[in-house]
Amino acid sequence: xxxxxxxxxxxxxxxxxxxxxxxxxxxxxxxxxxxxxxxxxxxxxxxxxxxxxxxxxxxxxxxxxxxxxxxxxxxxxxxxxxxxxxxxxxxxxxxxxxxxxxxxxxxxxxxxxxxxxxxxxxxxxxxxxxxxxxxxxxxxxxxxxxxxxxxxxxxxxxxxxxxxxxxxxxxxxxxxxxxxxxxxxxxxxxxxxxxxxxxxxxxxxxxxxxxxxxxxxxxxxxxxxxxxxxxxxxxxxxxxxxxxxxxxxxxxxxxxxxxxxxxxxxxxxxxxxxxxxxxxxxxxxxxxxxxxxxxxxxxxxxxxxxxxxxxxxxxxxxxxxxxxxxxxxxxxxxxxxxxxxxxxxxxxxxxxxxxxxxxxxxxxxxxxxxxxxxxxxxxxxxxxxxxxxxxxxxxxxxxxxxxxxxxxxxxxxxxxxxxxxxxxxxxxxxxxxxxxxxxxxxx
Amino acid sequence: xxxxxxxxxxxxxxxxxxxxxxxxxxxxxxxxxxxxxxxxxxxxxxxxxxxxxxxxxxxxxxxxxxxxxxxxxxxxxxxxxxxxxxxxxxxxxxxxxxxxxxxxxxxxxxxxxxxxxxxxxxxxxxxxxxxxxxxxxxxxxxxxxxxxxxxxxxxxxxxxxxxxxxxxxxxxxxxxxxxxxxxxxxxxxxxxxxxxxxxxxxxxxxxxxxxxxxxxxxxxxxxxxxxxxxxxxxxxxxxxxxxxxxxxxxxxxxxxxxxxxxxxxxxxxxxxxxxxxxxxxxxxxxxxxxxxxxxxxxxxxxxxxxxxxxxxxxxxxx
Numbered sequence: 001x002x003x004x005x006x007x008x009x010x011x012x013x014x015x016x017x018x019x020x021x022x023x024x025x026x027x028x029x030x031x032x033x034x035x036x037x038x039x040x041x042x043x044x045x046x047x048x049x050x051x052x053x054x055x056x057x058x059x060x061x062x063x064x065x066x067x068x069x070x071x072x073x074x075x076x077x078x079x080x081x082x083x084x085x086x087x088x089x090x091x092x093x094x095x096x097x098x099x100x101x102x103x104x105x106x107x108x109x110x111x112x113x114x115x116x117x118x119x120x121x122x123x124x125x126x127x128x129x130x131x132x133x134x135x136x137x138x139x140x141x142x143x144x145x146x147x148x149x150x151x152x153x154x155x156x157x158x159x160x161x162x163x164x165x166x167x168x169x170x171x172x173x174x175x176x177x178x179x180x181x182x183x184x185x186x187x188x189x190x191x192x193x194x195x196x197x198x199x200x201x202x203x204x205x206x207x208x209x210x211x212x213x214x215x216x217x218x219x220x221x222x223x224x225x226x227x228x229x230x231x232x233x234x235x236x237x238x239x240x241x242x243x244x245x246x247x248x249x250x251x252x253x254x255x256x257x258x259x260x261x262x263x264x265x266x267x268x269x270x271x272x273x274x275x276x277x278x279x280x281x282x283x284x285x286x287x288x289x290x291x292x293x294x295x296x297x298x299x300x301x302x303x304x305x306x307x308x309x310x311x312x313x314x315x316x317x318x319x320x321x322x323x324x325x326x327x328x329x330x331x332x333x334x335x336x337x338x339x340x341x342x343x344x345x346x347x348x349x350x351x352x353x354x355x356x357x358x359x360x361x362x363x364x365x366x367x368x369x370x371x372x373x374x375x376x377x378x379x380x381x382x383x384x385x386x387x388x389x390x391x392x393x394x395x396x397x398x399x400x401x402x403x404x405x406x407x408x409x410x411x412x413x414x415x416x417x418x419x420x421x422x423x424x425x426x427x428x429x430x431x432x433x434x435x436x437x438x439x440x441x442x443x
Numbered sequence: 444x445x446x447x448x449x450x451x452x453x454x455x456x457x458x459x460x461x462x463x464x465x466x467x468x469x470x471x472x473x474x475x476x477x478x479x480x481x482x483x484x485x486x487x488x489x490x491x492x493x494x495x496x497x498x499x500x501x502x503x504x505x506x507x508x509x510x511x512x513x514x515x516x517x518x519x520x521x522x523x524x525x526x527x528x529x530x531x532x533x534x535x536x537x538x539x540x541x542x543x544x545x546x547x548x549x550x551x552x553x554x555x556x557x558x559x560x561x562x563x564x565x566x567x568x569x570x571x572x573x574x575x576x577x578x579x580x581x582x583x584x585x586x587x588x589x590x591x592x593x594x595x596x597x598x599x600x601x602x603x604x605x606x607x608x609x610x611x612x613x614x615x616x617x618x619x620x621x622x623x624x625x626x627x628x629x630x631x632x633x634x635x636x637x638x639x640x641x642x643x644x645x646x647x648x649x650x651x652x653x654x655x656x657x658x659x660x661x662x663x664x665x666x667x668x669x670x671x672x673x674x675x676x677x678x679x680x681x682x683x684x685x686x687x688x689x690x691x692x693x694x695x696x697x698x699x700x701x702x703x704x705x706x707x708x709x710x711x712x713x714x715x716x717x718x719x720x721x722x723x724x725x726x727x728x729x730x731x732x733x734x735x736x737x738x739x740x741x742x743x744x745x746x747x748x749x750x751x752x753x754x755x756x757x758x759x760x761x
Contacts (some may be wrong), residue, residue, distance in 0.1 A: 003545060010541055014533065209528030213589065216495040216522040217545035424497070426526065437459060 003218045007226025011201065012233045025238055029245035050094040050122060053077045055084035058099040060107075060137065066129035072122065074129070088113065097126055104141065107134050177361050179388040183310050184381045186239075188353055191317050191380070192346075194235045195325035199338065201227055202329030202423070211423045220420035224330075225412070228322045232315065239314075306387055312401060317380025320408040321345065327415035330422030331430045348377040356385050364389040373400050376407025414439065445473040446509065448597055448628045449494065454503035456489050463489035465652040466503070471597075471630060471645070476623055478643035478660075479632040480737065485649045487632045488525060491601055494630075495522045507597070518547035521595035525602040525632075527586055529574045535585055536570035539592060546593040553592070560588045583611050587618070598622065599630045616642065640737040648741050655744050660737070667740045670706040671733040672715060675699070678725035684718055686710045700725075703733065 015021055049071045054061055057079045065074040074097075077087045081098055088096040095118060100109040110130060112118060118126075136146055202224075205211040214223055328341040352360075352372060359368045364386045372382035373392075379400050386392050421438040422430070447470040456464040464486045471477045479487050492498045494505055496517060505512045507519070529538055536557065543553035561567045564584050574582060583606070591598060600619070604612045619629055619642065631639050640646070640660065647657035656663060671690065674680075677699050682689050687710070691703040706715060712732065719727055735743075745752045 006541070006544055014530075205530075208531060209524075209526040210530055212497070212524035212526050213522070213528070213542065213586075214545065215497050216520075216524065217517060217542070217547075424492075441458075 004222050004226045004229065007218065007223055008230035008233065011227050011230025015197075015231065015234045016237060021234070021238070025241040026245070028238070028242045029249050033246065033249045049073060051075055052122075052126060053084065053088050053091070053093040053096045055079055055081055055096060055098045057081070058102045060099045060102070060130070060133050066133060072125055085113065095122065095126065097130070099130075104134065104137050176388040176390070179306065180361055180364075180385040181356075183306070183384040183388070184353065184356055187310075187314050187317050187380050187384055188349060190235055190239070190314060191321045191349060194231050194318060195321045195345075197231050197234075198227060198322050199325040199329035200335075201231065202326050202419070203332065203335070206330065206423055206426075207333065215423070220423060221416045224323070224326050224416060224419045228319065228326060228412075231322070232318055235318065302390070309387055309397070310384060313380040313384050313404070316376075316401070316404040316408060320376055320380070320404065320411050321349070323408065323412040323415035327418040327422070330419040331425075331435060332422075333426065337429065349381070352378040352381040356381065360385045361389075365391050370396065374403055376404045379404050379407075417441075447471055448473045448508060449630075450506040450509075451490070451494070452504050452506070454490065454493060454500045454505065456486075456493065456498070456501050462652050464493075464500070467649065467652075467654050468503075469647045469654060469657055471628060473628055474623065474626050475644040476619065476629045476631060476642055478636075478639050478646040478737075479630055479649065480636045480639070480646055480741065481634060481649035483634050485634075486652045487634075487649055488601060490649070491522070491524075491599055491630070491632055495520060495599060518593055519596045521590045521593065521598040523587065523590040523598075523600045523603060525605065527606075529582060529586060529589070531573070531575040533574060534570070535566075535572055535574065535577070538574060539585070539589055542589045543592045548593050556592050556594065557588070560592055564588065579606075580608050580611050583607050584614075587615060591622070595627070597628045597630065599632070601632045602635075603631065603633070604635075636737045636741060646737060648737075648744065650741075650745050651749075655748075656740070663737070663740060664734060667735050667743065669733065669735060672704050672706070672712060673729065673731045673733055674702045674704060674715075674719065674727065675729040676719075676725045676727045680719075680725050681722065682718075687715055687718065 050073075052072055052074050054065060054074050054076050055078060056062065056076065061074075061076070065076060068074065075093065077084045077091075077093075077096070084096060084098065087093075092115075094114065096113040098111040098113070100111075102109065107130075112123070112126060139146055139149065205214070205223075211223075218226075324345050328338055328345065331341065332338050355368065355372065359366065360372070360382060363369060369382065369386050372378040373386055373396070383392075383397070383400050387397075417439045418435055421441055449471040451467060451469050453466050453468050454464050455466055456462070467486070467490060479490070481487055489498075493500045494512070496512060496514065507516045510516075533541070539557045539560075540550070540553050543557060544550065548556065558567075561570060566581070566584060569577065569581065569585075574585065577585070590600075598619075603615060603619075607615060619631075623629060631643060633639055643660055645657070645659050646663060648655045658666075677697070679698070680692070680700050680702060682702075682704065686706060686708040688705045688707060689702055690705055691701075693701040695701060704715060706712070712730075716727070716730060719725055742752065
């Protein structure tokens with residue numbers, strides 16, 4: 001045991017002292033902060049206002065042009081298409097919308113000209129404007145006042161509450177999805193990054209030929225476990241640093257660029273561009289921002305349980321896969337040989353993440369979710385993606401944990417068998433058949 | 444005679460389709476240099492891996508000072524494997540500390556011993572250097588210290604001179620002899636028999652997973668004495684005696700000759716000498732017994748069971 005500790009210590013210290021560790025520790029939070037900050041920055045900085053020229057031959061916009069929206073303003077030009085085109089070219093408008101003479105019951109023949117091709121969102125916005133105008137026209141023809149119609153529109157947001165034996169708890173699907181993805185992704189990333197570090201470490205010892213020196217002092221199993229545990233320590237240190245630094249950096253950014261300010265900016269810009277009509281919309285953006293905060297407050301996730309389980313599955317998943325990565329490292333001579341063995345190990349990981357998108361978060365308590373959260377190959381990620389939605393019975397959680405413990409004891413045993421033979425095997429391309437034979441070699 | 448430090452009894456080891464050791468027994472006397480000799484692939488490394496407890500034997504047992512081999516012996520054996528290396532990115536001092544502690548030394552003991560060895564090799568200033576910054580020869584010294592830093596009672600050296608440059612090989616030789624004089628037992632494993640025969644007290648020859656011969660170097664040589672003598676001299680050599688067989692006769696300049704003569708019928712070298720001198724026609728300049736090298740003995744021994752045996756040609760120098 002003390003030897004495993006010694007080995008783990010060395011693995012830990014040599015890695016933590018590396019410059020790359022320090023760089024990653026600092027870069028990680030910056031990247032995380034970047035992930036949050038970039039969309040905000042893009043929203044505030046990009047998208048200069050687009051101007052769409054309207055050649056209204058059909059008289060659809062005879063009363064008034066569509067309201068400015070989403071950074072688009074409309075400008076009337078000659079109704080005659082060739083003249084309109086000339087104007088369009090001269091004035092450098094972003095797009096030209098041509099409204100033909102039309103039958104309001106069956107509108108057709110709208111055309112949009114643009115210089116560089118329309119973006120998806122611009123096209124959608126123009127479409128919507130035209131649709132609205134057509135609808136308004138129809139309403140008017142039918143003798144309905146649009147103002148009356150507006151008062152009849154309802155805007156409802158659902159407050160979801162999960163019912164369980166502990167009583168009612170309000171939840172927010174949005175927040176749950178966010179937490180689920182964050183947990184799942186962290187575990188996924190951790191297993192990959194540190195699993196591969198184990199593999200590299202084993203290969204380094206093998207190619208450096210130090211392994212035989214070391215295993216004349218310790219058992220191969222001790223060497224492998226020491227490495228797995230030491231690198232786990234590195235991972236936890238890095239995670240802790242990331243959490244601390246991320247909080248620091250994001251709160252620093254949040255302090256300087258608060259969401260309110262961003263909304264304010266937007267309001268001002270929109271105002272300047274389109275006049276007072278836009279304030280209504282800006283106000284709604286602002287209230288959306290508040291809603292997210294409110295949702296987090298109302299979500300009332302069981303953070304204690306989630307954090308505890310996260311640590312368990314984080315470590316469990318790492319041990320389960322880490323040992324396998326170690327075994328791969330022991331069986332090969334160089335990185336290029338690892339490919340054929342990596343596939344079956346990484347497939348379940350990737351699969352969980354893909355399935356997560358389709359099923360886990362939309363139906364967190366369904367059959368697929370249940371089985372994936374039981375099988376140790378997928379459970380570390382799958383269970384962590386189910387938990388934030390609540391409603392996972394205790395027996396399922398317990399069973400999943402037990403299976404994962406049994407699973408990693410199994411893979412560690414398996415890896416140990418392969419490892420002890422593999423590390424002394426030089427210059428030989430190994431096949432699966434051979435690997436399976438190693439399992440049954442005697443001491 | 445002191446009891447042997449290591450005894451191997453009828454050890455067998457089987458890998459998938461290949462038998463590495465087929466009932467090998469030998470005993471290593473305390474305080475001697477023991478040569479474990481044989482061609483590549485004979486099973487030497489397999490045997491050493493069993494002695495160093497890297498693998499286990501399928502059958503048979505190994506006794507260290509009369510006790511069945513167990514993990515408490517790990518710290519009493521030092522092993523320099525044929526495949527060797529060090530952590531490239533670790534400092535010399537830290538590396539030695541780590542390896543010494545893995546052998547079971549406490550931090551203080553390890554620190555003290557490492558200091559002693561670094562001083563002995565006059566490389567104390569390297570302690571803070573990374574291994575990758577050292578030359579190959581320097582790394583070899585560090586590697587050797589790592590092998591013996593815990594003052595093992597038994598040191599096992601697998602192909603010790605491979606990869607060592609001539610200067611370090613000599614240093615290693617001196618250090619090995621010094622260790623023997625301090626009472627350490629040493630097992631030498633090599634397929635290059637001529638490189639160690641002058642150092643070994645005892646040898647065991649292994650071929651094709653079996654021991655073919657063992658004993659003290661003197662015993663083995665005596666057993667394989669061919670009763671042949673080299674004679675050099677001047678004059679006309681005429682050997683007509685039925686007990687003296689001329690195996691080779693060479694005429695050289697100015698009436699000099701070189702002959703190899705085998706004795707038969709219980710005659711002694713003195714008889715041959717007397718006969719040569721008595722003939723009166725020759726002047727003897729040199730008379731020497733042709734002693735078979737361990738390599739010759741090995742080939743002869745193997746050919747007894749394997750008549751088509753062709754020795755490996757290995758011209759590399761240590």
